[in-house]
Amino acid sequence: MREEALELKSTGKASVGKKKGMSSRLKDNLWGYFFIAPTIIGLVVLNLYPVLKTMHLSLMRSSGIGRYKFIGLENYATLVRDPEVLQATKNTILYTVAVAPVAVLISLVVAVLLNSNIKLKGVYRTIYFIPVVSAPAAIAMVWKWLYNTRFGLLNHIFGSEIDWLSNPRIALLSIGAVGVWSLIGYNMIIFLAGLQEIPDMYYEAARIDGAGKVTQFFKITLPLISPSLFFVTVTTVMGSLKVFDLMFMMTTDTSPIFNRVQTLVVLFYRQAFVMNQKGYASAIVVLLLVIIILITIVQMRLQKKWVHY
Amino acid sequence: MKNWKVLFTLLITLFLAACGESKDEGGRVKLSYMIWDKYQQPGMQEMIDRFEELNPDIEVEIQMYPWAQYWTKLDALAEGGNLPDLFWMHIGYFSRYSEAEVMLDITDRVTEEIDLSKFERVVTDIYRSNGRYYGLPKDIDTVGLWYNKKLFDEAGVPYPTEAMTWDEFVEVSKKLTDRKKGTYGFAARLEGQTGHDNAILQNNGFIISEDKKSSGMDTPETMEAVQWYVDLIGKHQVSPSLSEMVEISPLEMFFNGQVAMIIDGSWMLNAMLTNEYTLENADVTYLFKGKREGTIANGLGNVISDQSKHPEEAWKFLKFLSSEEGNLIQGRSGAAIPAYKSAQDEWINSDKTFNLKVFTDQLSYGLPYPNSKTRNTWYQDEKRIFSRVWSGELGVEEGCREYAQRMNRLLATEE
Numbered sequence: 025m026r027e028e029a030l031e032l033k034s035t036g037k038a039s040v041g042k043k044k045g046m047s048s049r050l051k052d053n054l055w056g057y058f059f060i061a062p063t064i065i066g067l068v069v070l071n072l073y074p075v076l077k078t079m080h081l082s083l084m085r086s087s088g089i090g091r092y093k094f095i096g097l098e099n100y101a102t103l104v105r106d107p108e109v110l111q112a113t114k115n116t117i118l119y120t121v122a123v124a125p126v127a128v129l130i131s132l133v134v135a136v137l138l139n140s141n142i143k144l145k146g147v148y149r150t151i152y153f154i155p156v157v158s159a160p161a162a163i164a165m166v167w168k169w170l171y172n173t174r175f176g177l178l179n180h181i182f183g184s185e186i187d188w189l190s191n192p193r194i195a196l197l198s199i200g201a202v203g204v205w206s207l208i209g210y211n212m213i214i215f216l217a218g219l220q221e222i223p224d225m226y227y228e229a230a231r232i233d234g235a236g237k238v239t240q241f242f243k244i245t246l247p248l249i250s251p252s253l254f255f256v257t258v259t260t261v262m263g264s265l266k267v268f269d270l271m272f273m274m275t276t277d278t279s280p281i282f283n284r285v286q287t288l289v290v291l292f293y294r295q296a297f298v299m300n301q302k303g304y305a306s307a308i309v310v311l312l313l314v315i316i317i318l319i320t321i322v323q324m325r326l327q328k329k330w331v332h333y
Numbered sequence: 334m335k336n337w338k339v340l341f342t343l344l345i346t347l348f349l350a351a352c353g354e355s356k357d358e359g360g361r362v363k364l365s366y367m368i369w370d371k372y373q374q375p376g377m378q379e380m381i382d383r384f385e386e387l388n389p390d391i392e393v394e395i396q397m398y399p400w401a402q403y404w405t406k407l408d409a410l411a412e413g414g415n416l417p418d419l420f421w422m423h424i425g426y427f428s429r430y431s432e433a434e435v436m437l438d439i440t441d442r443v444t445e446e447i448d449l450s451k452f453e454r455v456v457t458d459i460y461r462s463n464g465r466y467y468g469l470p471k472d473i474d475t476v477g478l479w480y481n482k483k484l485f486d487e488a489g490v491p492y493p494t495e496a497m498t499w500d501e502f503v504e505v506s507k508k509l510t511d512r513k514k515g516t517y518g519f520a521a522r523l524e525g526q527t528g529h530d531n532a533i534l535q536n537n538g539f540i541i542s543e544d545k546k547s548s549g550m551d552t553p554e555t556m557e558a559v560q561w562y563v564d565l566i567g568k569h570q571v572s573p574s575l576s577e578m579v580e581i582s583p584l585e586m587f588f589n590g591q592v593a594m595i596i597d598g599s600w601m602l603n604a605m606l607t608n609e610y611t612l613e614n615a616d617v618t619y620l621f622k623g624k625r626e627g628t629i630a631n632g633l634g635n636v637i638s639d640q641s642k643h644p645e646e647a648w649k650f651l652k653f654l655s656s657e658e659g660n661l662i663q664g665r666s667g668a669a670i671p672a673y674k675s676a677q678d679e680w681i682n683s684d685k686t687f688n689l690k691v692f693t694d695q696l697s698y699g700l701p702y703p704n705s706k707t708r709n710t711w712y713q714d715e716k717r718i719f720s721r722v723w724s725g726e727l728g729v730e731e732g733c734r735e736y737a738q739r740m741n742r743l744l745a746t747e748e
Binding site for chain 1: 405408409411412429430432433435515523575576577579580581706709710713716717720721723724726
């Protein structure tokens, strides 16, 4: 496009592609391919190939190190009847329902507040962003101690004896809270970028018309930030369905409530690397893939209804 | 154009640098040795230092991964063809690795160069498969009852210098439990070698049959033993609950003076010495006894990888590790009780703080660690099912029967 614009300036005529030599166009295309090559190669080798290989592996049974026997769809037949898989699916969905909307909402509100002219907003933005750049392992370790029933800081402050991580009813939510906390900063940045694209004059016009802050939010901010909101919602939901490191490090498989907090990816890890059933594990992960695809399709369809571009 | 040449050269250089060789500039052969115990690492390093003195053209590097990740890592390395030259092997995992044929067959060299009679008989044959040798014994270990002298003093209870009977043990634990202060008599771990498996064997039960074809978990003796063990938590309340032991590990509780007794192994010597609290307040005695005495004994092995690029040098190192000189160093360092019989006294005398003799004494009634090809999978079943039994959600009989059923199904696939 730039070359065409330059040509326009120098010759004063509209020179279209036809006027450019074939070799020149080929050179353009080659440059294009060259620049996207690293990403495409990475995508194919590191993403596409493993996905296909995993699907292939899901049709096998592991027997010993590196040895597999083809068993067709038997893994899937076992999967649908496995109570552990069913429970893990329930846990994963419960976790997502608890974490995703809350994380998105809080980060939106925080972003809106940090977009206004309050003092020290740079400091606040940093504080909110620090969890994002902290190592998940470190976060998990610290929160695990905060949640400790006998010696944790939380129980100490509240003077309570709540078994945050040992109570089957709230363990998932306790871990979810950490999940939300670690996501706020990341989503907030995306929202801030979207917010800063909204021209001030809309707000000025609204103020002149007598609209209060809340009305401004719902009538101006929300519609104009809907693309960012859509993106953040889709990625947060996907991320929550795939939660692993937090879960893995804050729970142990000898815990009596382990069944109630085990998510699909954690189950996959145990089946694949601890129990060495890589075939069955692959089937479980394909199940997760299907779930994510279905949910994303639904979200894409709904996109037309509420996202304004 | 000049930029292209620079970029190209840079890429090639990086690529070449990344393809490391296992020989460094001096032409020395580098061997990698994978282990899982950080408390034993100093002892292993001492052995390596001496070996390197005697063999200046060989260098050995330790790769330490904690137990919880060791087998996962080893599996991944095995599948990827990147196994370390030498690594520790455990009886519970040996059949899996021998089936995968990733360990070097050292039978000929062993027959020619090693005198197996120097090792404890119970461990010389563990690392054999189909009559061929794949590993040499490194150490022998068993468990004892570590106890907190300070808590015994405070409760006015004499130290348990002899093996207590099951009933005596419960009585003593009760005296040492003070729930208001938050101290318990004993941590009834959900663990095999350092937990309930000992009780099972002491009651004449068994975990897996000798021919590895059936599970012993649903025999009345086994179920009775598990019931006694679990009662320590629920009925007698001398042990913290499973949830509590998950949130703070029993070892940490012992280090903090929250629990008066735990079952743990001879391999914990250095851990107990390094921790200031236990150095001052702990000691070890004979494990309690049921209808018979019994402790789960085990012995680690050193094996060479079939994929090693330097099998000759690796064998030299393995030979040193299995020699008298090597084992004297191992014993003296306190790392573990050498399987080499004449070096065991070194270990007993390596430290006078604790009554280490109980371990070597208990070796005489040590029983083998339960294992089979599919152990990885049925051991997970044990954790899942027994965690509900320990927390009182599931009855002992029901849990044991379910576990036996699952184990039998897996054992049937081992043909």
